Amino acid sequence: MSRTAVIAGQGGLAPAVIAALDDPLVYALDGFAPPVPATPFRLERLVPFLDRLIEHGVDRVIFAGAVRRPRLDPEAFDPRTAQLVPRILTALQSGDDAALRMVLDIFEEHGLTICGVDQIAPDLVPEAGILTGAPTDSDRRDAARAARILSHMGDLDLGQGAVVAQGLCMALETQPGTAAMLDFAARHTGLRPDPTGAKGVFYKAPKPGQDRRVDLPTIGPDSVDQAAAADLAGIAWQAGGVILLDRQQTVQRARAAGLFLWARPQEGI
Amino acid sequence: MSRTAVIAGQGGLAPAVIAALDDPLVYALDGFAPPVPATPFRLERLVPFLDRLIEHGVDRVIFAGAVRRPRLDPEAFDPRTAQLVPRILTALQSGDDAALRMVLDIFEEHGLTICGVDQIAPDLVPEAGILTGAPTDSDRRDAARAARILSHMGDLDLGQGAVVAQGLCMALETQPGTAAMLDFAARHTGLRPDPTGAKGVFYKAPKPGQDRRVDLPTIGPDSVDQAAAADLAGIAWQAGGVILLDRQQTVQRARAAGLFLWARPQEGI
Known part of the structure; x- marks a missing residue:
């Protein structure tokens, strides 16, 4: 079964996107609780998180809402995400655009498709x-x-x-x-x-x-x-x-x- | 005798420039009184004003200090300045740069040289x-x-x-x-x-x-x-x-x- 995961940020967008979807899985970056129930994940454990999405049958991911740059805890990295540290650090020190592009790239390298709000909920x-x-x-x-x-x-x-x-x-x-x-x-x-x-x-x-x-x-x-x-x-x-x-x-x-x-x-x- | 005229605006620049000059003539746009004694002039009577500068032996003019765009009184134009109205109106509706360039052009067309602060008072x-x-x-x-x-x-x-x-x-x-x-x-x-x-x-x-x-x-x-x-x-x-x-x-x-x-x-x- 094909499912959609919503990465929920702050503000009113996540609830609006979720309302437009049929039974999505909802996640949020730890420390940036959105105004909807969401399972937290940490950037330091991004690779296991992506594996979990795949296991749940997710093929589409939509980012919905504002997220500020997280502070990273060097102790919290798992070994596979640790290999991404140079890319993550470079991205976090770049402009917003570069940081986002890096995150999208990593999702896509794991076989996930990033959808825009206009594809999921054109009325918005x-x-x-x-x-x-x-x-x-x-x-x-x-x-x-x-x-x-x-x-x-x-x-x-x-x-x-x-x-x-x-x-x-x-x-x-x-x-x-x-x-x-x-x-x-x-x-x-x-x-x-x-x-x-x-x-x-x-x-x-x-x-x-x-x-x-x-x-x-x-x-x-x-x-x-x-x-x-x-x-x-x-x-x-x-x-x-x-x-x-x-x-x-x-x-x-x-x-x-x-x-x-x-x-x-x-x-x- | 060659003299310098200062067009004094608001703020601290005009006093500093005047202090660096030997007996300058000081003028200010009517309605924008500078923090120094100055003879007022109106943009609507710009051409007679420029004639007066020439009569006083002025050959260099320096703009010193902030001036906001003046409101123009259509009744106040003299016949020769009235001929400049299309240029003045175009300039006042343009960006700051274009407005200033037009004013400088008119001064120079009357044989006056516009000097920069760095030429008159390099210490500033x-x-x-x-x-x-x-x-x-x-x-x-x-x-x-x-x-x-x-x-x-x-x-x-x-x-x-x-x-x-x-x-x-x-x-x-x-x-x-x-x-x-x-x-x-x-x-x-x-x-x-x-x-x-x-x-x-x-x-x-x-x-x-x-x-x-x-x-x-x-x-x-x-x-x-x-x-x-x-x-x-x-x-x-x-x-x-x-x-x-x-x-x-x-x-x-x-x-x-x-x-x-x-x-x-x-x-x-």
Whole structure:
């Protein structure tokens, strides 16, 4: 029998993915308990863990949710995983992308297929369209500018979000993450050149060249609250490249707050 | 007689430049009073203003200090400046770089030479060297990463500062400016992967391709206070490309706070 294993991280994605699957096995990296029941595993014992997946008939694996880099305990390695230590250490000292690619490679070398969220639960990854509200021409220009900034920054393996208002970049996502960036934008709304003009757009996109099977950026009801607190006009994102959690609740909150939600086609403005 | 005119902006640069000159004429854009006595002029009457400079025997002009984009009053234009309106409007709607280039062009078309701070007061633009403290190897790697990020972002006409700690980009300068970026970094010091490891570096550089005669980034005593509040190891900047205000006070404060100050050679690490 063919089964799917979910590597559950923190945040709301793992429950949404699990709900879309038929009886998956659920695991989580030890120390990063997800909001769902999950069997813990340790990176120091990765090879025995992969063997166990195979024994359970798993052939597909899906990574769902945020995981921070674990601290490794040198005593905890089993002999076979220990042989991977040079690769693991190199990866952990690289950017996020390189670290993830290494993990995916090791899974695949054990005969497992990594699936993206869009393959398992396409409803979670909206295609192009406006979900609520109506971006103005100014908003569309701000979204286009933000998209250009993020696509340009991709080689740097930095964040996946930006805030642009009236053509000016008000905030860029860095290590502290999206909520911190929107909090920053909220502190500096007074800098818009025209106080009565366009309020600005929070834009989100995967890194160019990013492996889309893992770590697609996520937005959800909290993003709406944070964007509203920053007094923005709406949220736009690269259609097909961003996971939308709890669509109904997200749209409801955006409508209540007067924000638009726009899955923006990559080539459009 | 050949004279120099200083277009004084806000911040500490104008007083430092004026102190280095012999009897300069000092002007300031109306509405942006600098911390020195200055004759105001309006962008709407730019051409008569340039004529006045020529009449006073001015042949060199130096821009010193920050100016935000002025709001224009359509009623206030004189007929000759009105002919420049299309260029002025285009420039004001472009990035900072394009706006500045247009202003410089108009000055030069009137026969005035724009001088950089490094030509007038070379002491204000430190060449490569460590002014206090000692960056560790980790600090040097963090500075190198920050330099790479900023050089890569230059085409986007964004900020001129970054904070990198343990290889991770903790903050990028955007429209709200340096102090806001360092305040952001101060809020998120807890995200360094190794709490006892390298604290991180605040790095500053001109935009690649920027006209170095105007708007070089500036650091000074306040930068030290802000970097210390963000619990950083030190401040590094592109040697020859950043203005250091009040060197004595800046070095004293850095020494007292245990921060290094490093004018980093562009090619070095």
